[in-house]
Amino acid sequence: MSGGNAATTENTATTENTVTTENTATGTRHVDGFDRFRVAPGPALQAALFGPEPDAATAAVAGAELGRFVRSHLDDGAGVLILTGMPVDEETAAGAIARISALLGEATPQNREGELVRRVRDRHTAVGQGQRSRYSDSRFGGNLHTDGAEAALPAPDVFTLYCLRQSSHGGELITVHLGEILRRITDPALLRTLRTPFHVDRRGDEVGDESPTVLKPVLFEQNGHESISYLRSYIEIGHRRDDRPDLTAEQTAALDALDAAVADPAAQTVGKLAEGELAVFDNLRLVHGRREFVDVPGHSRLLLRSWIRRGRTPA
Numbered sequence: 001m002s003g004g005n006a007a008t009t010e011n012t013a014t015t016e017n018t019v020t021t022e023n024t025a026t027g028t029r030h031v032d033g034f035d036r037f038r039v040a041p042g043p044a045l046q047a048a049l050f051g052p053e054p055d056a057a058t059a060a061v062a063g064a065e066l067g068r069f070v071r072s073h074l075d076d077g078a079g080v081l082i083l084t085g086m087p088v089d090e091e092t093a094a095g096a097i098a099r100i101s102a103l104l105g106e107a108t109p110q111n112r113e114g115e116l117v118r119r120v121r122d123r124h125t126a127v128g129q130g131q132r133s134r135y136s137d138s139r140f141g142g143n144l145h146t147d148g149a150e151a152a153l154p155a156p157d158v159f160t161l162y163c164l165r166q167s168s169h170g171g172e173l174i175t176v177h178l179g180e181i182l183r184r185i186t187d188p189a190l191l192r193t194l195r196t197p198f199h200v201d202r203r204g205d206e207v208g209d210e211s212p213t214v215l216k217p218v219l220f221e222q223n224g225h226e227s228i229s230y231l232r233s234y235i236e237i238g239h240r241r242d243d244r245p246d247l248t249a250e251q252t253a254a255l256d257a258l259d260a261a262v263a264d265p266a267a268q269t270v271g272k273l274a275e276g277e278l279a280v281f282d283n284l285r286l287v288h289g290r291r292e293f294v295d296v297p298g299h300s301r302l303l304l305r306s307w308i309r310r311g312r313t314p315a
């Protein structure tokens with residue numbers, strides 16, 4: 001880690017993993033690893049997210065602006081785009097999430113109940129606990145992953161997080177780009193194993209007599225480029241089921257190599273969403289996690305999330 005010494009008002013976050021430094025006593029917020037991802041949306045994009053239902057012309061201008069941001073920050077960048085200066089009213093935020101999802105493509109259900117906008121908050125569970133609990137239901141850190149790891153491919157191309165209430169203690173996000181992972185796993189045998197299917201637990205999303213696991217690789221091709229879908233605990237739970245094979249030594253070695261790559265601080269970017277920020281993440285080329293947070297009474301951490309299959313990015 002480069003340490004919490006990036007106390008400056010200029011954007012000098014030149015390392016991948018600059019950590020958050022906040023001075024709550026003075027109210028100043030210093031550079032963190034996400035500062036280079038932050039942009040202020042222009043009037044057309046703001047209007048398309050928060051105004052009356054946009055007409056075709058407004059939607060086209062807003063879509064083009066968002067498309068430019070997505071190309072520079074996700075497709076050609078580090079995989080994260082953060083729109084700043086958003087309202088923190090939940091109903092308004094839910095509407096904006098639906099609008100941005102439609103501008104980017106189509107929102108996809110996040111569970112068998114068909115939720116398109118999920119409230120991400122501490123539901124007092126731990127990852128993998130019980131039949132249905134998920135990473136996003138807990139307050140704990142670790143387990144860097146992609147969203148939708150429990151579901152069959154295709155994976156959500158991107159996901160959004162709209163920060164309504166942030167924790168003052170913890171809650172930083174950690175991201176690692178697939179490019180950094182592939183630079184660290186050079187053994188072709190390990191990569192071959194990651195490209196062959198694992199039995200991944202579906203976390204109770206199966207309906208009727210559907211299988212409780214889905215067979216899918218960690219590394220695969222989607223939208224014409226190498227992609228990743230991963231949450232280790234879901235793989236281990238899937239392979240522990242009675243009628244599923246144990247993980248082989250080769251599979252365990254490949255997952256260990258992947259975990260070692262994402263745990264390398266030099267590969268990680270660490271930042272903390274502020275209240276009123278709407279972030280868009282490349283879910284095919286980025287694994288992410290968070291640091292453990294602690295809620296305080298009356299101000300529990302709350303993010304709204306959508307999963308999106310992308311449409312054609314406007315020119």
Ligand SMILES: [Fe+2]
Pocket residue numbers: 135136145146147288
């Ligand atoms: Fe997640």
